Every structure is written in structure tokens, then in C-alpha cells.
Amino acid sequence: MENNYTLEITDVFKHYTQRIKGKNRFRSVKKTVKAVDGISFELKSGEIMGIIGESGCGKSTLAKLLTNLEQPTGGKILFNGVSSEEMLKNDRLQYKRMIQMVFQNPFDTFDPRNNIDKIIDETLKLHSIGKTRDERASITQDAMEKVGLTPVDDYLHRFPHELSGGQLQRISILRAMLLRPKFLVADEPVSMLDVSVRAEIIKMLQEQVRNLNTALVFISHDINTTRYISDKIVVMYLGRIVESGITDSVLHNPAHPYTKTLISNCASIDILEKSNPIKIEGEPPTPIDNGPGCYFAPRCYMSKDKCFKEYPEKTEIEQGHFASCHFINRDNLN
Amino acid sequence: MARYLRKRVLTGILVILVSLIINFSLIHLAPGNPINLLAGKDNPSQEMIDTLTKKYGLDKPIYVQFIHYIKTLLKGDLGYSIMSNEPVGKLILEKVGPTLLLALTSIILALVIGTALGILAARKRGSKFDIVMNGLSYLFDSTPNFWLGLMLILIFASKLKVFPTAGMVDLRTQSEGIAKVIDILWHLVLPLTTVTLIQIPYYFRIARSSVIQTMSEDFITTFRAAGMKENRIFNKYVFKNAILPTVTVFGINLAYVISGVAIIEIVFAWPGMGRLMMTAISKRDYPLLMGIYLLLSVSIAVCMIVVDVVYAIIDPRIRYD
Numbered sequence: 001m002e003n004n005y006t007l008e009i010t011d012v013f014k015h016y017t018q019r020i021k022g023k024n025r026f027r028s029v030k031k032t033v034k035a036v037d038g039i040s041f042e043l044k045s046g047e048i049m050g051i052i053g054e055s056g057c058g059k060s061t062l063a064k065l066l067t068n069l070e071q072p073t074g075g076k077i078l079f080n081g082v083s084s085e086e087m088l089k090n091d092r093l094q095y096k097r098m099i100q101m102v103f104q105n106p107f108d109t110f111d112p113r114n115n116i117d118k119i120i121d122e123t124l125k126l127h128s129i130g131k132t133r134d135e136r137a138s139i140t141q142d143a144m145e146k147v148g149l150t151p152v153d154d155y156l157h158r159f160p161h162e163l164s165g166g167q168l169q170r171i172s173i174l175r176a177m178l179l180r181p182k183f184l185v186a187d188e189p190v191s192m193l194d195v196s197v198r199a200e201i202i203k204m205l206q207e208q209v210r211n212l213n214t215a216l217v218f219i220s221h222d223i224n225t226t227r228y229i230s231d232k233i234v235v236m237y238l239g240r241i242v243e244s245g246i247t248d249s250v251l252h253n254p255a256h257p258y259t260k261t262l263i264s265n266c267a268s269i270d271i272l273e274k275s276n277p278i279k280i281e282g283e284p285p286t287p288i289d290n291g292p293g294c295y296f297a298p299r300c301y302m303s304k305d306k307c308f309k310e311y312p313e314k315t316e317i318e319q320g321h322f323a324s325c326h327f328i329n330r331d332n333l334n
Numbered sequence: 335m336a337r338y339l340r341k342r343v344l345t346g347i348l349v350i351l352v353s354l355i356i357n358f359s360l361i362h363l364a365p366g367n368p369i370n371l372l373a374g375k376d377n378p379s380q381e382m383i384d385t386l387t388k389k390y391g392l393d394k395p396i397y398v399q400f401i402h403y404i405k406t407l408l409k410g411d412l413g414y415s416i417m418s419n420e421p422v423g424k425l426i427l428e429k430v431g432p433t434l435l436l437a438l439t440s441i442i443l444a445l446v447i448g449t450a451l452g453i454l455a456a457r458k459r460g461s462k463f464d465i466v467m468n469g470l471s472y473l474f475d476s477t478p479n480f481w482l483g484l485m486l487i488l489i490f491a492s493k494l495k496v497f498p499t500a501g502m503v504d505l506r507t508q509s510e511g512i513a514k515v516i517d518i519l520w521h522l523v524l525p526l527t528t529v530t531l532i533q534i535p536y537y538f539r540i541a542r543s544s545v546i547q548t549m550s551e552d553f554i555t556t557f558r559a560a561g562m563k564e565n566r567i568f569n570k571y572v573f574k575n576a577i578l579p580t581v582t583v584f585g586i587n588l589a590y591v592i593s594g595v596a597i598i599e600i601v602f603a604w605p606g607m608g609r610l611m612m613t614a615i616s617k618r619d620y621p622l623l624m625g626i627y628l629l630l631s632v633s634i635a636v637c638m639i640v641v642d643v644v645y646a647i648i649d650p651r652i653r654y655d
Binding site (some may be wrong): 101113172212 | 369551552553555556558559560561562571574575585648649
């Protein structure tokens with residue numbers, strides 16, 4: 001079987017309705033929160049795509065949409081040209097198996113009342129991997145030995161609270177990869193862990209997806225880590241993609257002021273390197289009534305009147321490198 | 335497990351001992367004494383009072399009385415009631431049955447109904463059912479139990495005449511066998527409803543909130559992401575995790591009901607320990623009171639041990655050592 005899969009996201013929306021106190025204090029007003037507001041990208045087997053952005057920009061909602069933990073309000077998610085709805089209707093488990101997820105907090109990812117052996121067995125059983133309990137146990141043991149979780153028995157018969165965050169996250173990755181998914185979504189997989197074990201987890205994640213030619217969506221707010229791991233990068237702001245492209249191209253030659261701001265605020269290990277962090281004020285607003293203009297305009301250091309009036313078109317800067325800003329061309333001339 | 339159990343039992347014995355000391359001193363510190371009541375109001379002679387005091391050993395210092403009480407207790411003797419001169423053990427045994435019938439049935443009913451309603455409300459969070467049940471739970475939680483009892487009597491016994499107003503059996507028809515059981519059950523309805531309704535809110539709220547909390551846990555999301563069906567997730571994982579706080583509340587509530595049911599017994603003239611306790615208090619019947627309190631503290635200690643053990647069985651995070 002050809003191990004070549006494409007995940008195609010076209011114009012995906014996720015809107016929530018929220019009741020907010022209006023001017024009249026006794027009546028609440030229904031407002032639409034645009035958590036994900038029209039996102040499109042493509043991902044092929046073996047690729048690693050990083051998604052960066054501040055908290056509240058819709059990264060995690062996007063992850064939930066991909067893994068069908070939430071249903072999109074609009075837009076299409078296509079796997080090799082087949083829509084997610086159709087796949088879910090035909091075989092829900094197959095869909096779930098094809099796209100797996102690694103969660104942010106490894107301490108909460110596992111049922112506290114079961115040991116690791118039971119937790120992994122339950123998942124394998126659900127997807128009918130291995131016919132007998134023994135067969136499943138040997139599959140688990142092999143996989144654990146391969147990633148260096150040895151002696152295996154030490155881990156299998158422990159309860160989640162008896163293991164460290166790093167160990168749990170490795171088991172979490174393993175549990176997802178045992179289903180041999182075509183796509184893996186990792187939502188901030190190392191942000192809860194000690195810095196000392198982060199590299200190990202990233203390395204394991206890389207090895208695992210490389211072995212199975214699985215495509216990885218790596219969600220993070222840490223530019224350095226994302227740069228290290230990913231081939232492509234997507235920068236999100238308030239539910240929209242503001243810039244996307246090959247990692248090096250985006251990070252060395254950022255076109256969108258938001259990307260520039262993020263990069264300029266990123267700590268470098270080189271103390272001699274001159275850094276002039278661009279100041280960005282306030283927190284990202286809640287995505288309600290963003291107005292007709294560019295969503296980033298209120299916080300942008302180079303916003304002009306035009307920015308508040310119309311949303312900038314997606315422009316190609318170099319091959320495969322896109323950004324949505326009114327001042328891209330002029331900026332490039334400088 | 336044996337070690338864990340032994341530790342629990344030792345703690346239980348300690349609790350009983352401490353409560354014995356507190357009960358004994360509190361009873362004796364309370365104003366009034368049984369001798370004055372026993373001697374009557376018609377100017378009893380000092381000689382008579384002294385004789386009576388000596389007869390019941392009340393002239394000795396309180397710690398000597400306590401040591402004496404413990405000594406006889408260790409022989410399995412609860413002493414004699416000052417008022418009726420009958421053995422305390424016999425008096426309590428006569429009354430303990432109806433109390434247990436009322437308390438235990440209500441505890442089990444409230445646990446089952448309250449938890450079931452709580453789970454339903456949590457799964458339909460924000461629905462009309464949830465909102466109404468929440469409101470009702472606060473209403474019944476803030477209702478004094480005796481008032482609720484009186485209202486039930488007023489409506490169902492006095493006005494509608496569906497259920498009897500008081501007692502445990504109909505005194506006019508001395509029924510036997512099955513007829514007697516039905517008669518008792520008929521009398522049980524109103525007091526049981528009262529005690530159950532008062533307890534349901536505890537179980538409702540704890541079940542509702544812990545189910546809601548568990549359902550939003552990350553590991554439940556993990557199962558969803560793995561493709562497990564919602565019902566299976568609930569039955570296999572949410573329920574077992576969400577039931578843990580209910581076990582704790584059950585233990586606390588058990589203790590509360592066993593002693594708190596006394597008021598309801600008085601409202602419904604239920605021939606249980608409640609009335610025995612009230613008479614013993616008003617007559618300062620020291621040995622009888624000590625006997626009743628001892629029974630209460632023993633049953634509460636036993637409940638606590640059982641709850642601890644059950645908790646350790648269903649939650650592997652609790653170590654046995």
C-alpha cells in the first residue's frame with residue numbers, strides 16, 4: 001500500500017455562541033465567538049507542520065477540529081479527497097485511528113485508576129489491534145522497548161501518578177503511535193514538562209513520525225522548538241492564518257508584522273546578539289466582532305487607516321510563503 | 335490490606351474512647367441531676383437524697399465514676415437505667431430496630447435516588463431538568479427536617495388521610511404476619527419520605543458536580559480522541575471516577591443520619607431510639623444516655639472504617655500501608 005496521504009483543510013470555521021451582558025443589564029446578548037475563522041492548509045505524509053500563536057488564537061480549537069473532538073461550523077476537512085463527514089459516517093473508528101492526538105498535560109491524559117498496561121490495552125482493544133490480551137501485551141512491550149522505556153514491567157504495572165511527566169508523555173506518544181495513525185496532532189506536547197526532558201520528547205516524537213511516515217501537526221507557542229522540528233510553519237492570530245510557508249523562509253524573512261513581533265520577542269542564547277524587541281501591547285482580544293479590518297490592526301505597530309477598513313488579501317511573497325498584510329510589498333521594497 | 339485495616343480499627347477504637355470521655359464529662363457537667371427528679375418535688379429530706387446519691391455512686395469524684403463505668407462496660411454491662419431500673423442494654427435493643435429500619439432505608443434510598451438524579455442532571459447539563467433539579471436541591475437542603483415532616487403530616491395524613499399520622503403499627507387492629515409487615519410499611523412512608531428528601535440534595539449535588547468535573551478531565555478527552563463511544567466512556571470511566579466523592583459523603587452522612595433521625599422519630603411518634611434519648615436527656619438518666627451515645631459513636635466509627643476500606647478498594651491511589 002502506498003503510504004501517501006494528504007490532509008486538506010479548506011476554509012474551516014468554528015464559531016461558538018456566547019451570551020454576554022449587553023447595555024441593558026437584564027438582557028444578555030448573543031454573540032458569536034470566532035475561535036477558528038476560515039483556515040486552509042495542506043499537509044502530506046511525512047511532513048511536520050508547526051502552528052504558532054499566542055494563547056487564545058485558536059490553535060487548540062483547530063487541533064480539536066482535526067481530531068473530531070469538535071465539529072466545524074463550516075468548511076471541509078478532506079483526507080485524500082474524502083471529506084471527514086463521509087469517513088466518520090462510514091467508519092468512525094477508522095477515522096479516529098487515522099488521526100491521533102497527543103495532549104498538553106501528560107498528568108491528566110491517563111485514567112488515574114488504571115495502570116499503564118490496562119490503559120494501553122484498552123486503546124488497542126478498541127481498535128482491534130492484536131487478537132488476544134497476550135498478543136496486545138507483546139505489541140506494547142516491543143514498542144516500549146524500542147523507545148527505551150525499560151525495564152518494561154516497571155512501567156506497565158505502575159499507575160499514572162507514579163510516573164514522571166516525561167515518562168507519561170512518552171507513553172502518551174506511544175499510545176497514539178501504536179494505532180499507526182497517518183496524521184498526529186501534538187498540542188503543546190512539551191510545554192508542561194521540565195526543560196531538561198523536552199529535547200528527549202521532541203526527539204522521540206520526530207523518530208516516531210519518521211518511522212511510520214506520519215504527518216505531524218505540532219502546535220506550540222515556542223518558536224525555537226517549532227523551528228527545530230517543523231518543515232512548514234503556520235502563524236495564527238485570532239483564528240486566522242496570518243503567515244505560512246517553509247519554516248526557514250518564514251522565520252528568516254517574516255513578512256507579517258505579527259510574525260516579526262513574535263520573532264523579535266524570542267529569546268536568543270547569544271548574549272551578544274542585538275535584540276530590539278518590537279513592543280506589542282495588551283492581550284489578544286476575544287474574537288468577537290473583529291470588524292471588517294485586519295484583526296491585528298489594533299495592536300500592530302505599523303497599522304494605518306486602511307488596516308481598520310478591509311481585511312488584507314493573502315499574498316504570495318516567495319514560493320509557498322504567504323502572508324496577509326497590506327504593507328507586504330512596500331516593506332519588501334525597503 | 336490487613337495492616338491498613340488494623341490501623342483503621344485502632345483509630346476507630348481511639349475515636350470511641352475519646353467520645354466516651356467527652357460524653358461522660360458533658361453529661362455530668364450539665365445542670366440538674368437524676369436524684370432530684372427521682373426524689374420528687376415534695377421537699378425530700380436531705381437524708382433521702384444522700385442515700386440515693388450514694389446508691390448510684392454519684393457521691394464519688396467524676397473520674398472514679400468514669401473508671402467504674404469503663405470497668406463494668408468492659409465486662410459487657412451497660413448498667414441499669416436510673417429511672418426504670420431496667421438494664422440499659424435491654425432498653426436500647428427494644429428500640430434500635432425501628433431506628434435502624436428508618437435510618438438505613440432512607441440512607442440507601444437517598445443514595446440511589448440522589449446519585450441517579452445527579453448523574454442525569456450532569457449529563458443533561460444546562461437543560462430544564464438540570465435547572466429544576468438544582469433549584470429543588472437547594473430548596474430541600476434549606477428546609478428544616480421537622481418542618482418538612484409536619485407539612486407531610488398536614489397534607490397527606492390530616493387533609494388527604496392517605497397515610498397514618500404517627501406510630502409504627504395500627505394499635506386498633508392487632509395484625510400478624512404479612513398484614514403486620516404491610517402495616518409497618520404503611521406507617522413508614524411519611525417519616526421515610528421526610529428523612530430521604532432531606533438527604534437527597536447532598537448526593538444529588540456531589541454526584542452532579544463530580545460527574546461534570548470528571549467529564550471535562552483530559553483523560554476522558556483522550557478516550558474520545560481514541561474513538562471510544564460516549565456511553566462506554568461514561569459507564570467505564572466517568573462513573574467509577576465520579577463515584578469516589580459520593581463514598582466520602584456517604585460516610586459523613588451516615589453518621590449524621592443515625593443521630594439526626596431522632597427529631598423525625600419524635601415528630602412521627604416513631605418508637606425508636608430518638609424518643610428514648612429525649613426522655614433520657616430530660617430525666618438525666620446517666621447510664622441510659624451513656625449507653626445510647628456509646629451505640630451512636632460505635633456505629634459512626636464502624637461506618638467510617640467501612641467507608642475507608644471501600645475507598646481503598648475502589649481507588650488504587652490509596653496505599654494500604
